[in-house]
Amino acid sequence: MRLPYTICFIQRNHQILMIHRKKDPNKDKWNGVGGKIEPGESPLAACIREVREETGLRVRNVAFRGIVSFNQESGMYVFTAESSSGEIRASEEGELEWKSLLWVMTSPDATTTLPYFLPEVLGANPPVEHAFTFIQDGAEYGDIVDYEMRPLRTEWALVEQPVRI
Template structure:
């Protein structure tokens, strides 16, 4: 079981991202999420974390799989990944908005994926398009040397063992 969650919130053609104030990934843009509380399901965690970090009260989010990592052959970790689409009529708040965890702002997928964008968490442009295009959850497995991805693979997950 992994200890973290992440959610990519969509509204119309934009995503609400967080530029983190603290390590890890300080100064980088990413989805919102956080650490699971004891006995908390990944879905309950991501719904709680989205509310705590953005003030948006979600009632559901689509489980898209996991994102895992190995660091310099020394450590590993992972997170449960979700996508949530806000209703078209949802009244979007003005950004940028400073919150305890960092700065929230709406951006387009083109901005996230732009090859010159060095402000994104490095793995997001690799796994997010797949999550948006496919319903089947998979593990997105990354290997890092230092802070650079040196290997990435998608591994099928047993859908009968979904944590959500």
């Protein structure tokens, strides 16, 4: 399975910074900030770069919080962080807004996977894999048909340590 993406949930004053995506996947939905890992780049470095590019923020207390996988084919490294400095600014990826956890968990405008894994990611439990199975129609993922939390594979556990910047 390939893990070519990162996602970060940035917290400030009991709110989470969300991006209203202009592009697929999840176009027109609210999600955490993230993107593709570039060749030779670590997941952590990609997370920090994507946050800076998409939000203008510098973050601190960046912590690896698990993996989200899709149909055992692809996935993303999940991080949390705290807002450190800078004003948020929209990018070509989408608009940004601070949202309450309740809003994220209940809004039909947020991506459908968030209620399954976000509380665990924001909690104090050790990182795990959040494995989703979707109905697949060609290259597009459809409705969620199964969700399971699994222990992390050894190779993924290498990015577990929090980073203070």
